[in-house]
Amino acid sequence: MADMLANLAKERLWEPYRGLEKKIVNLKGKMELLGSRKVDIVATIEDAEFHSSKKRKTEVQTWLCNVNNKLEDFQSLEKDVQECGRFDRIKLANFADTMIEEAEELIKQGKFPEGVLHNIYEEKGEPLVTTNFKGQVFRQNSENISEILRNDxxxxxxIYGMGGVGKTxxxxxxxxxLLQESRFSxxxxxxxxSQDSSIQKLQNGIAENVGLDLSCVNDEIKRxxxxxxxLKRMNTFVLILDDVWSNFDVKKVGIPLGNDGGKMIITSRSLxxxxxxxxxxxxxxxPLSNVEAWDLFTEKLGHGNNNDVQVIPIEIEKIAMKVAERCAGLPLGIITMAGCxxxxxxxxEWKDVLQELEESSMMQDDMKSEVFPILHCSYTRLRDPRLQKCFLYCCLYPEDFEIPRVELVNKFIMEGYINARNSRQAQIDQGHAIxxxxxxxxxxxxxxxxxxxxxxKMHDLIREMAIKITSHPHHDRFMVKAGMQxxxxxxxxxxxxxxxxxxxxxxxxxxxxxxxxxxCxxxxTLLLQKNRLLRGIPYSFFMFKPSLRVLDLSYTNIENLPDSLSTLENLNALMLKGCGELSFVPSLSNLKxxxxxxxxGxxxxxxxxxxxxxxxxKCLTMSGLKKLRSEPPIDMFASLSHLQLLMTPFxxxxxxxxxxxxLEEFGGKMFSLSDFNNFVANRExxxxxxxxxxxxxxxxxxxVGDLYEYPVIFSSKEVILKDYCLKGGNVVQPLREQSEAVINIPRDMQRLEVSWCDFISSDNSFLNALPSLINLTDLKIVKIVSCDGIECILRLPSNCQELIVPEGLGSLLKSLxxxxxxxxxxxxxxxDIQPNTEASLTALSHGFFTNxxxxxxxxxxxxxVLFPPWLWKNLHHxxxxxxxxxxxxxxxxSENEEEEVDQEASSQYLSSPSSLFASTDVILPKLRVVHLTELPTLKSIYKxxxxxVSLEEIGLCGCPKLERLPFFHPLRDGEPLLIPHALRSIYVSRELWESLEWDYPQAKSMLPTEFHT
Structure with a gap:
């Protein structure tokens, strides 16, 4: 047996070496198919977007990007194959296998069962989250604008007014x-x-909103x-442009107005x-009147007219009213000061803040003179220098930019703004608290x-104030030119x-x-990320910057870093994520x-x-290194004892x-099974x-192994097993000891992926080959790929009375x-069970798959058969x-006509009385998506x-024998058809649609259907 397994493993090892050329030919054919499919889809999309009311779906654009990346990867692979050595061939063959799988997946995805286009008319904008002012001035202005909009x-x-007055x-x-009005659909x-806008940037902003892709059109007139x-195809629309700083030609942008199209509203500080x-x-x-300003101030202070809130003490109220008056009726100032x-x-403290407002002596200039002292006072009231530093750091991002909290907290840690704590998670918690x-x-x-x-996000006036603070001689000096093209x-x-x-x-x-x-x-700190045209940095650039601590070059196209990088001995953080063209990084030995x-990446x-x-x-992430030639020495990590986060493909x-x-977060490969078991034991x-x-x-x-995996940083606990023989909880180790060894599974594991493994168990079931899974209670995701010997996930023997269920198994299958x-x-x-009625009820009581x-x-x-008749009752999630x-x-x-359905269990899933449902109804209250593809013998979804009630999508492709759809029916005779209100589309071939049998033929004409060829 050991010899047989050893020979099998050797065949697996050397097969890639011998078959590389064949794999490249196979892969090339798939790439050509992908390229042809891409050309067809792009042609369809461009024609539809220009001549009809259609736009591409987000998933289609994502698919096109993935195809482009895969085509580029294939070109690199072909070049590498010509230059590779013996063991490189093994690595490249493994990569070719991965690319073949990915290409096949992209080809399948490229069929788009739900179609590639949306109808623009059917899509409505989402309401914006905003403050709803109740003052008389606000109400009068709103009514005035609504009246003007009715004027053809x-x-x-x-809409104009000083900064902070409430235009936005x-x-x-x-x-x-307007979203609620039918006239604009x-x-x-x-x-x-924003202030740094241009014709092209404005065109991009509008195009993104209406679902038009202009990324491949550079000519301003064609755009x-x-x-x-x-826009013209919509007949009626309202385009709202917020915070316009300079005039522009509406026709040059491409906005049809009046008889040619819709209406436009702009907000600006300048008439x-x-x-x-x-x-x-x-x-x-x-600005608001004194009464309205005071009402808004007390509301944001938490002392509004609600009877449940605490009344402001009379001695404080007089001072607070003066503070509110100093806000000059500007909502931004009122809200900010009240929050402070x-x-x-x-x-x-109230007397102190009033004094600060009266003594504020910031630069006064036209539209900003009223609100800046208020905002600056809110800044100084932070008191804590750490809070002030974190606040000012946010102005380094572009105007109106939505800054991901996770990214910002990481930057705070890099800058040293977070107190040194026992763990990185504690630092992250503190960052979010800030x-x-x-x-x-x-x-x-x-x-x-x-x-x-x-x-x-920073309000643009608050950002201006922050930038102004950083230009003051007594503060750290900033140069901020982010997002200015x-x-x-x-x-x-x-x-x-x-x-x-x-x-x-x-x-x-x-x-x-x-x-x-x-x-300098x-x-x-030097932030150059997302300058995608940047290809090189001269040697001299890093000279005379001895204090540099944070350098971010992420997502640039730099090809090499100069040796002068090694002179930055105070560097604390070097960020190169997504620099796909970067082929060389100089020695880091001096960056102690x-x-x-x-x-x-x-x-x-x-x-x-x-x-x-x-x-x-502390943190080292180095995944997705697709062009790496070889692995580093196995002891590379031996001296890195202070790591808190490690992501590596090695x-x-x-x-x-x-x-x-x-160490708190780890993603990587274990050197051996014994290393893996030691890792698990050490964690516990x-x-x-x-x-x-x-x-x-x-x-x-x-x-060399899989250097191409790109694990993301996430908060999960996962194990991936590849190329092993699993036998009753043991692992037969190929090409090493040819012997059996126990495999330990982390008790708190949340996700398990098993691929290219052979399973040997007494009953050919997945769980019996890995019995250590049975007592897991946190396992949420199981993925099994290309494994031999698995006949079922679980096989339960039964006697005449009940099923024999191993202890702990119920908890596992409930958590999944x-x-x-x-x-x-x-x-x-x-x-797999063959129970009598009593045993079936026992299985149901265990609640398998209830989550x-x-x-x-x-x-x-x-x-x-996918689900036996007893199992669907547990699938209410x-x-x-x-x-x-x-x-x-x-x-x-499947349907068992003799089985009785538990009406009481069924009725809990819907608010309707259980008597409305036939005894054979299957009730899946949360089912949203059903995709059935290339199932040539499928006759029945359910008889x-x-x-x-939550159904949104049905996709049917390559199911020629399917007889009917069981989802659409009245609750009872004489009632209207029960068609889920969320149902968006049934994607099906016209031939299959015409051949389906209908219990209620009127359903056919009422359903949203998209046909594919």
Missing amino acids: EVSIIG TMAMNIHNE GHIYWVTV AAKLFQA EVCRRVGCQKNVKVN MKGVNDIF LNKLENVCLLESTEDVDENKCV LRKMPELSEWSEDLDKVSLMRNCIDQISPCELYK LKLT VLRELELT TGIKQVPVGIPNLVKL SIRAMDLERMKQ CYGQPIFFRVTLNGLTSDC ENLELYNLKDIVNLI MKKLRIEHCCQIK LEHVVVSYCEGIEEII GRMTC
Whole structure:
């Protein structure tokens, strides 16, 4: 047996070496297919966007980007194959296998069962989160603007007033009100313009809102034509441009107004700007009256008219009213000052803040003169220098930018703003606490970006105030030119020697002149990230910057870093994430105090020299190194005992991890099974690391291994097993000892991925081959890929009375939320039992899969029935079902006519009485998505009726024998059809749609259907 396994493992090892050319030919064919599919989709999209009311879906744009990246990777792979040596061939063959799988997945995704386009008319904007002022002035202005919008002769309206008076808030409320009006069909679009705007940037902002892609169109006139056509097709729309600083030509931008299209509202601090843009009506936003200002002040202070709130003591109220008066009726100042004083009940503090306001002597100039003293007073009231530093740091980001909280907290840690604590998590907690305090005093706003990540944002006036503070001689000096579309570096004269921080992030800088020395002896922070045109840095640039502590070059296209980087001996953080063209990093040996090093996603061909010398390193991330030629020495991590976060694609020894007593997050590969077991044992003894993603690869010691995995930093506990033979809880180790050894599984593991493993167990079930999983209570996700010998996930024997269920198994199968099965040629059932009625009820009582949310099964050809009749009753949390390329499947849910359904259990899922449902109804109240693809023998989803009130998408592709859809029916005779209100689309071939049998034929004409060819 041992010899057989050894020979099998050797075949697996050397097969990639011998078959590389064949794999490249195979891969090339798939890449050509991908490229052709891309051309077809782009042609379809461009035609639809120009000639119809359609736009591309977000997932389609993501797919196109992924295809472009994959085509580039293939070109690099072809070049590497021509230059590779013996063991490089093994590495490249493994990479080719990975790319083949990824290409196949992209080809499958490229079919887009839900279609590639959205109808613009069907999409409505989302309400904006804003303050709803109740004052008379605010109400009168809003009514005035609403009246003007009803005037067909007026197409451009201007809202103007001094900074902080509430123009943006008023426009936001108008936006939300217009969304409810049918005359504009929900086509209300909000674009923040800001001070550094241009015609091209304005076009991009509008295009993004209406779903038009202008990324491939550089000519301004052509861009305007595309935008004009996209807007004109809507017939009616309202475009709101907030914070306009300079005039622009509406026609050059491509905005159809009046008879040609819709209406436009702009907000600006300048009446002159409104007039030059062409506003036919202008509404001035005046400050609040004293009464309205006091009402707003007390509301934000937490002492409003609500009877439950505490009344302001009379002696404080008089002073507070004077403080409110000093805010000059400006809502921004009122809200900020009230936030600053919220919870303060000491009369001496109120007297002190009033004195500060009266003595404020900041620079006075036109529109800013009233509000700046108020904002500055709120800043000084922070008192804590650490809070002040963190607040000022936020102004380094572009105007109106939504700054991810996670990124900002990490920057605070790099800058040394967070107190040294026992753990990185404690520092992160403190960073979020600081942001919360700044939000609570209204100096930052809480928001979310398009990916729903929690962010903070600075009001543009507050940002201006912060930048002004940093220009004062008694403060750390900042140079802030972020997001200003700069083409070149600031003039040499602007690089004063006393600069502390320079932010040039998110510009278009393409080069740094070697003749400019940028002499900044006190510079501690330099932010150049997201300058995607930047390709090189001259040697001289890092000269005369001896104090530099934070250098961020992430997501630039720099190809090499100069050797002068090694002179930055005070560097604390070096961020190179996403520098895909960066092939070389000079020696880091001299950077003795470096604490943060991020190499993730770079194009380096070898690990930088000197990493073992970075003994103070706290965070090291170096995943996604696709162009790396070889692994570093196995002892590279031996001296890095202070690491708190480590993400690496390389193998690491348990003894090195044991030295890292502060390690909290780890992602990487274990050198051997014994190292993995030691890692697990050490964690259970000492509790480190808290989060992990550990890969155990059976072939690690004999080949370079998978250097192309790109694990992200996340808060989870994962184990990945590859290329092992699993036998009853033991592992047969290929190419090493050819013997069996116990595998230890972390008790708190949340995700398990098993791929390319052979399973040997007495009953051919997954769980019996890995019995150590049975007592896990936190396991949420299981993914199994290309494993032989698995006939089912669980097999339960039964006697005449009941099922025999191992102790602890119920807890495991209750905790499981996601189950993904790919290419399991032997699997027949999920849970294999042959019980009588009593045994079936016993299984139900164990609650198997009661928390299951997502089930995905692909290329499992022997499964005939997905869910047995007793199992669906436990699936009341099921949301996604995706079944693809399973040639043998005939039924999704089987029906046992003799089985009685527990009406009481069913009725708890819906508010309707249980008597409304037939005894054979399947009730899945949270099911949202059903995708069934390439199932040639599928005849039935369910032979009875299914009640799925949350259903959103149904995708049917390659299911020629499917007879009916069981989802659409009346609750009872004579009632209207029950069609889920959230249902967006049924994507199906016309041929299948016409062949379906309908219990209620009227359903066919009522359902939203998209046909594919």
